[in-house]
Amino acid sequence: MSQRMDYNKATPAGMKALGGVYGHILHSGLPGALIDLVYLRVSQINGCAFCIDMHSRDLLKGGMAVEKMVLVPAWREGGKLFDEKECAALAWAESVTNVSTTGVPDADYQAAAAVFSETELADLTIAIGLMNAYNRMAISFRATPAAAA
Known part of the structure; x- marks a missing residue:
């Protein structure tokens, strides 16, 4: 597959x-590793090879254990x-x-709001929206993952 x-x-x-x-997200106060984890999960859901590759590399460089990273799609069973x-x-990212399909139900909001402040949750949601936008750009125009270059 070649880049369009x-x-x-x-x-x-x-x-x-x-x-x-x-840049706003980088300075939001949310931990970088948490944001990279969310970016990876959003990219997995959307099937963005370019972004999955990039964020997996970022998490590994940041010290995340491979054992943890490979369980991101099944995080609920990750103990x-x-x-x-x-x-x-x-x-929340999912x-x-x-x-x-979800409509982002009240129960999902309440669960996230129990853990994050309003500002953190708003910034986390901005990060999720941003990664969805980046995924759509990379998928639509067939950005080539570094691993496949």
């Missing part, structure tokens, strides 16, 4: 705008590998990413 176009060159201002949102915040973030 370089969307970074096609719309540098648009990609810079997404980068500004990314104590995933802490309370990670579980809440992953559940509900928000699958909004067309």
Whole structure:
């Protein structure tokens, strides 16, 4: 599969705008490893090879154990590998990413709101939306994962 176009060159201002949102998330106070974990899960749900590859590499560079990373798709069965915040973030990421089927029910919101402050939950939701946007760009234009380059 070859890349259809370089969307970074096609719309540098648009990609810079997404980068500004990314910068906000980096400075939001949410732990970087938590955000990378959410980015990986969203990318897995969407089937974005480019982003799965990138965020897996980021998590490994950040020190996440391979044993934990490979269980991200089955995090509910991961036992104590995933802490309370990670579980809440992953559940929220799944509900928000699958909004067309979940409708993001009150129970999902209440579970996330029990663990995160309003600001944290808003920023986490921005991060989830951002990764969904990046996934759609990479999938639509067939961005090549580093592992396949």
